[in-house]
Structures are given as structure tokens and as C-alpha cells.
Amino acid sequence: MSRAVCPGSFDPVTNGHLDIIGRTSRLFDEVVVAVGVNASKNRMFTSDERLEMLEEACGRFDNVRVAGFTGLVTDFCTEHDVQAIVKGLRAATDFDYEMPMAQMNAALTDVQTVFLPTATGTSFVSSSLVKEVAALGGDVSAFVPSFVLEALRARLADR
Numbered sequence: 001m002s003r004a005v006c007p008g009s010f011d012p013v014t015n016g017h018l019d020i021i022g023r024t025s026r027l028f029d030e031v032v033v034a035v036g037v038n039a040s041k042n043r044m045f046t047s048d049e050r051l052e053m054l055e056e057a058c059g060r061f062d063n064v065r066v067a068g069f070t071g072l073v074t075d076f077c078t079e080h081d082v083q084a085i086v087k088g089l090r091a092a093t094d095f096d097y098e099m100p101m102a103q104m105n106a107a108l109t110d111v112q113t114v115f116l117p118t119a120t121g122t123s124f125v126s127s128s129l130v131k132e133v134a135a136l137g138g139d140v141s142a143f144v145p146s147f148v149l150e151a152l153r154a155r156l157a158d159r
Contacts, residue, residue: 004028004084004114007073009036010050011043012148013057014130016122020088021064023116028084031064034076044131044155057145077111085113090123 006021010033025031033054037047045053051068058064069076073085085105087098095115102113118125125143134140134152141149 001029002084003030003032003080003082004086005032005034005073005077005080005082006086007034007036007069007076009038009043009127010054011045011127012050012130012144012152013053014122014125014127014144014148016088016090016118016125016143017127018057018145019119019122020086020116021058022061024086025061025064027086027114029063031061031086032080032082033058033064033066034073035066035068036073037068037070045151049151053145053148053151056147072108074105074109074111078109082111085111087113087115088118089115090118090126 004024004027006024008017010017021031021033035047035050035054043050047068051066054066058066076082077085085102089095089098098113098115105111105113122143130140130143131152135156140152144152
């Protein structure tokens with residue numbers, strides 16, 4: 001059985017993330033969306049909230065499950081018998097950032113990294129940009145699932 005992991009912070013999950021996850025689900029028998037839990041990073045949503053949002057967002061994919069992890073993604077891959085890490089690339093800068101990590105991951109374990117180009121319509125979308133635009137009152141409804149939009153608006157209203 002081929003198994004891949006799509007790791008990230010997903011703060012919040014965007015339609016760009018879901019595009020990569022969906023396409024990965026067609027390439028591998030099983031996909032694990034691994035939500036990084038890093039206490040030192042300041043996130044808008046808690047780990048549990050991000051896991052819940054991803055479980056709802058990924059519910060339409062039969063071969064996708066969601067799990068949290070701490071530490072190295074390669075350790076997660078070893079523990080879950082994962083053969084590939086799948087990363088979406090929006091631009092050349094993403095490649096420059098991701099390539100050294102892919103090489104380090106390959107040096108640490110047999111897990112290979114697969115790069116998927118993002119869909120044209122989501123190539124500019126990032127969680128950070130979605131949060132920034134939403135915080136300034138912009139409409140981000142085209143870039144996140146509706147339930148994520150509601151959570152985002154509620155969180156910003158609390159601030």
C-alpha cells in the first residue's frame with residue numbers, strides 16, 4: 001500500500017491545501033494530513049481547532065485521514081509507514097525553501113518528497129495572506145471552505 005503525508009500547520013486550511021490533498025489522494029492509496037503542533041509558534045487556531053477543521057474539510061476524500069504530530073515529519077513518516085511527503089509549490093521561492101528540507105528528509109530516512117504545482121487559481125493563496133486580508137476586512141470567501149470562513153470571522157471578532 002502506498003502512503004503519503006501532506007504536512008503543514010494549516011492555520012487555517014485553505015482551498016489551495018485541499019487542492020493538493022485531493023490530488024495527492026488520487027496518486028496514493030492512503031494520505032495522512034499531518035498537522036504540525038509547535039508550541040513555540042503563535043497560531044490563530046489551536047491544534048485541536050485545526051485538526052477539527054481539517055477533518056471536516058477532508059471528509060469528502062475516502063482515503064484521507066488527519067493526524068497531529070510534533071517533532072520531525074520524518075519520524076512521523078517512519079511511525080506511520082509513509083513512503084512520500086507531498087508538498088505543494090506555488091512559486092520558485094517555495095521550491096527554494098522546500099528543496100533543502102526534502103534533501104535533509106531523504107538523508108534522514110528513505111522517505112521521498114514529491115512536489116505538486118498548485119492549481120492556477122490557488123497559486124497565490126496562503127494561510128498567512130488569508131488571515132491578513134480577512135483581518136483588514138477583505139473578502140476571503142473564495143479561498144477557504146465556508147466553515148473555515150465562519151471560524152476565521154469569529155476569531156477575528158474576538159480580537
